[in-house]
Amino acid sequence: MYVADSRASTPAPASVEGTARPATAGRYRSTIAPTVLALGTVSLVTDVSSEMVTAVLPLYLVAGLGLSPLGFGLLDGVYNGFSAVVRLVGGHLADRGGGRHKWVAGAGYALSALCKPLLLIAHSLTPIGLILAADRTGKGLRTAPRDALISLSSTPETRGRAFGVHRAMDTAGALLGPLAAFLILRATVDGYDAVFTVSFCVAVLGVLILVLFVPSGGRTEPAAPGARPTLRAALGLLADRDLRRITLCALLLGLATVSDSFVYLLLQRRLGVPDRWFALLPLGTAAAFLLLAVPLGRLADRWGRWRVFLAGHAALLLAYALLLASWHGTALPYAVLALHGTFYAATDGVLMAAASDSVPEALRSSGLALVQTGQAATRFACSLGFGAAWTLWGDRTALSVSAVALAGCAAYALTLRPFREAAV
């Protein structure tokens, strides 16, 4: 077996981690922890709710309210910075003992839920922008505590699979949401109010499932003095060689990860995907993510999270290469989307599983928030850089530069080998 989490120096603390540990060592194909399934259900339901709104929002603004949203980024760059701070704060608050993960995550889910009925009374761009910002604040607040709960309620040997199951359920919700919204619009006339009301009901259901079925963990105050959940301790996590390297890798690779919308634009421009299919492209990525999240999570548990994480970036690199290739077969869009979904399945949950191994339990939420925020920040920087490169040199050159950068970052990350997982 792999010794992913068996650090000889620190004795295994008595914790929820301990309670979920399978009885027989080496038998790591245990069932998925009920907490993970409960959190997966919460995420699925919440994603149905939020994607319902996302799907109808453009139509609502333009056709429902008669607004021209052009030129408005409703959520601008300033908000991106704020969102990063919220994420770190959420992670820190959750770590302050007494099983707060659940309640901080719950507050995040509740905030997003409360935003839905407000959409019924907001009829101009500024309040709608503020409501969306509050909605995203809720998302920022809940992400790290939720991932910490997933990692704390699964054994180190099955963490990749646990995250895989969660991400698959999450993505299933994201696929179902737009469909639900469309069915409501079809059954009604200008039924945006019905979409927002149903979205609210679904979101409340998500909060309720969290409150009723996710145990708060009942974690006692942290014992180890070096891991007291202060802000300083959270930042001090970076002194840990493993976590520092993981974060560095996530940052570097984030710098070369072209944002989704650019990938879809490139697909359309380079491969001539017809306009009417453009809106379906994200579904392709999501479908691949949904199908592969669990198998790749399991692979990460067996073969090594680090290897799967890097392989995911290799899939992305291959997708770039296909976009740059002169071959224009009909299968190409499918191949690119499959690789794009593979990239998410091999990196999103796997990174959290890997980072969990290097963060002490008492700081789990802060540590995961740190990695997520760093990655989000570099991806945002990459978007800005890619946009500028596209303007200056055109799409092909911009993508070539990204591909070279990605290959370079991956090669460097390969030499770092931050995750302790040498097979015994």
Place this chain on the structure above:
Amino acid sequence: MTVRSRLLILLSALAVLGAVALASVLHASARAERRDHTQAGGPKVTAGTVTLTAPGRMVFRNMAWGPHRDELSTVPAASPSGPRTASGVKCLRFYAAAGTGVCLQAVHGPVSDTYRALILDANLHATAHYDVPGIPSRARVSPTGHYAAWTAFVGGDSYAGTNFSTRTAIADTRTGELIPTLESFRVLKDGRSYHSADANFWGVTFASDDTTFYATLATKGSTYLVRGNLRTRTLTTLHANVECPSLSPDGTRIAYKKRVRGLPKDAPWRLYVLNLSTMRETPLAEPRSVDDQAVWKDAHTIVYALPGDYGADLYEVPADGTGKPRRISVSAVSPAYVG
């Protein structure tokens, strides 16, 4: 709490939430029936023949509730509030000139709605159709009827997709040839070739020479009036802060919406007319924010839509900045003066 009691709480909550959700959907679907009933005190609408060559008429999308809601309808241009004749053809946006129409409409598919542009002949029969990549916004036909243009909003695909771009296409109604996006044109800004991935175009208006057109270019937070050339496939910036231009019948002036400083972000526009030879701007007498691509009823009068009780109402105002706005028709949008 036992699992049993938790499940009971969940089931009761599910029942309440399900009831609320169902009630909201039923309420919104009952709206369909209400809207199919003729609105009390609204304009009289009867089914009939609508042609794009009948002289002295206005053709528009009828928004009055009743069986002919959203159909292309016509009234005499001289009495726009009078009884309407509805055609049976449903459009979201519409324009027509010289016996050629363009109709942007929704196509209801099994898992989502898509949009398309129909090119209509004088009897409203479709002669061609094109996919429209997003929510229809503006539509225009050249004075010769030889070209049609449309703009669609293409939504962002990020979480809470809030960044929009536009796609503007031009079709040759004689050959069927389509320019899918004006982004393929070369932009000359301040005399130099200009490239930007954030360039967006919208609101085409055609001159009568089948070569020249005008449109809005937005880039880096500013908008510009651009003059386009269909032969050289170029766009040249002429003037800043111009959106949704509309060329006067004599080709000398542009009516447009201008973003005025100090107005709220939600309603930032005022109607202006720009003289193309002197580049002098004249504010029109409409005191409200107008978000529409205006049309010229004649050489002296601008017609535009403002939000109304049933979708939108049409107003007119003199093109020289004098006078005051007058409502000419309720529950109507996308007017075209034909014949």
